[in-house]
Amino acid sequence: MRRVSRIAVAGVATAALAVTVSACGSSSTSSKGGGESKGIGLAYDVGGKGDQSFNDAAYAGLQKAEKEFKIGGRDIEPQDGESDADKVQRLETLAKQGYNPIIGVGYSYAPAVKEVAAKYPKVTFGIIDDDTIKAKNVADMVFHEEQSSYLAGVTAARTTKKNHIGFIGGVDIPLIHKFEAGFVQGAQSVNPKIKIEKQYLTETAQEGGFSSPDKGENAANGQIDAGADVVYHAAGLSGQGVIKAAAEHKVWAIGVDSDQYEQSALAKYKDSILTSALKNVEGAVYDLAKSVIKDKKPLTGEIRGSLDNGGVGLADTNPTFQGDAGLQAALKKAEDGIKSGSIQVKTS
Structure with missing residues (x-):
């Protein structure tokens, strides 16, 4: 079987996936945004960067977009026992600093993304593993x-x-x-x-x-x-x-x-990792960044990765x-x- 590749966004366009045009984010403190994007803002789920799995896949998408589009990026670690208010503050900080898109990596960000997206309508937000927000400037990135x-x-x-x-x-x-x-x-x-x-x-x-x-x-x-x-x-x-x-x-x-057989931190165990069930979080992050920074047509609505469009699969390494x-x-x-x-x- 072929390893999962970057999500083919065109293949998952449905009535639920509304592609809209919006201005890029602002580096000012304006609640409406505007101006050029400073880059991608990424807020991690529990476990943070270094989990060799979900969060690291999101970081790989950020890195790919940074390199390809010659932009900056900022990724922020979670704190133990944090509240939704902490998540709101984190997302607002990224918006005020001019990052666009801003992505909450994990379903726990849903309340915060919903609140902050309403305050910054010209900034595109993404959330991974939640499809409940359904706002005009939010991409709900989910998977089968x-x-x-x-x-x-x-x-x-x-x-x-x-x-x-x-x-x-x-x-x-x-x-x-x-x-x-x-x-x-x-x-x-x-x-x-x-x-x-x-x-x-x-x-x-x-x-x-x-x-x-x-x-x-x-x-x-x-x-x-x-x-x-x-x-x-x-x-x-x-x-x-x-x-x-x-x-x-x-x-x-x-x-x-992620393909855990290929993760350097797990190298001493790799001979026991038969395969990995892949979820192309890397591709989802990259595609949202591309839609905002290069295409100027931000993806919004539900974007669901499946076997059919390459959003999920098995590693074959x-x-x-x-x-x-x-x-x-x-x-x-x-x-x-x-x-x-x-x-x-x-x-x-």
Whole structure:
């Protein structure tokens, strides 16, 4: 299978995706903005830069846009226990400094993006993993995570030697339920009787479900001790602990969001990372920046990445994954079925 590439925005244009023309952002304190963009503003979700997953993918999009469009950028880390008011202040600071577009990396930014976007109507805002804002100057960048997770489930079910696999979600929320639902359905399409361990690390993000490698490691150790020999995580920074546990037990891990086999911080574990369910956050960030800075036609409305438009997929960098002809044939069949609609992937 081909690695996921940059989202083809034209391929996801729908009635819900309204492409509008607006002026670039301002470096003044005016609430309306105006003037030339200073560059991209990026506000990270819990876990921050260095998670080798979700946030790092957003940063890669910022870097690509900076280089290609010869612009600046500013990325800001989250704080422990921060409130929506803290997020509002962070976004307002970026707007006042003239950054445009400004992107909240994660669903937790929804209240802040909605509030600040209303104050700065000439600045384009983006939010990743939330589709509830629906404002004229906001791009709701979301994904069919269940589709890539279905392929991860097919991979796990065809790779396990024990007919026993595991799923670890960072936080027990609807977004992560999509990963679990797709994974379970994909695995059961191969073997309806396969045993699947399932665990969420925390009930809320504030408890560290996306930012605690030790929690991920402990959960993975438990699932592996129970018999799972392939473990898939959707847990952000906590997933590093899942991958560590898999490597120590010499079983397979399946990563998420970024190609974790290629991440330098995980290099010593890479031989245990079979593949990763990719979510092209990098492409979403880049495309929004391009629409504002180069095209002068900011993207707004819902923009949803899927298998069909390259917004989600599986990484194919591990030679073991690449070389399994039977697995590749099964994945091709599954991918074709999802694209044609003959396979309807559940989201819960």
